[in-house]
Amino acid sequence: MSDALVLDAAAQDLLFREARTANTFTDEPVSDEQIQAIYDLVKFGPTAFNQQPLRIVLVRSAEARERLVGHMADGNKAKTATAPLVAVVAADHEFHEELPAQFPAFPQAKDLFFTERPVREASSSFNAALQVGYFVVGIRAAGLAAGPMTGFDAAGINKDFFPDGDHSVLAVINIGKPGEDAWYPRNPRLTFDEAVTTV
Template structure:
């Protein structure tokens, strides 16, 4: 029995989202439209988060001025590709997400003032759940026929001061988005086998 016999997702979609998808390091100059971003978000917004808190917030870096500010906080190995990508998104966790809880979790609206009353508990939960949403965001980029280049090589404190000066958000990743350009891929690295990852008890 093959993977295609077991999964509900057809082989073309499996390739698009997983097997053939890669982290892009170069991009063409073809623009990424607001309509594409809206469409991918309308798909990935259904990703699960604890108590439906949805703490992910996204800043789309489009202007030359904002791009320059962002690039100044990227590590040397990430500067050039961030400067040349058609669109870059800063994905952040909203540490004040609890204000939305009465709307997002209406059967327990008091979670805003009980479960998430302490800033420390909100930060931990927001970062964890925004990271879950980051993974789905990358899949959404791929589902839109685009390539994603998620990065952690940056000065987080600098980006937070530059783009989230209110102190209510914390960057979790910077993601370049676009059509893959020339020599976009590094060789695919090995993956662990099923037996190396799974045990049954």
């Protein structure tokens, strides 16, 4: 069925079929230029009302890395400590402050976002999670491996890295070139017939 796609087979393998969650990395650095190129590609992924609530904190200093590792689950500490780059990705619940003054579609939605914090939180969490998926695929498109994780003390990370209370961590992503024994055995995926129905 891969012939039914416009993307060639090599790109399909790079982004999906052969891409894996990495658990070890080489010491080859990940540059700011690489991360900016990734972001500049994946920022075009759709979000509701173009709200773009994803915020990314690149953890580069030894001091910040040590603080982050302290919040990770035991099984995630070592790989987070040694990955070339770690990104803390979060939803900005005050994303509406970045919306354009002339909101082009659904002006009532902007009014709702400005007045209803629970609506903003639900919307930003969902849409930022979409953007996390785009970000992971973008990392793969750069020839790097991503190790996204949700095993951490979220309250601790929020307090430490987002003390304003307006952001919620969604994932921590280790980024780099895969190292030795980087992959766990691949778990099975649902087939088309198991996951898709037609009505």
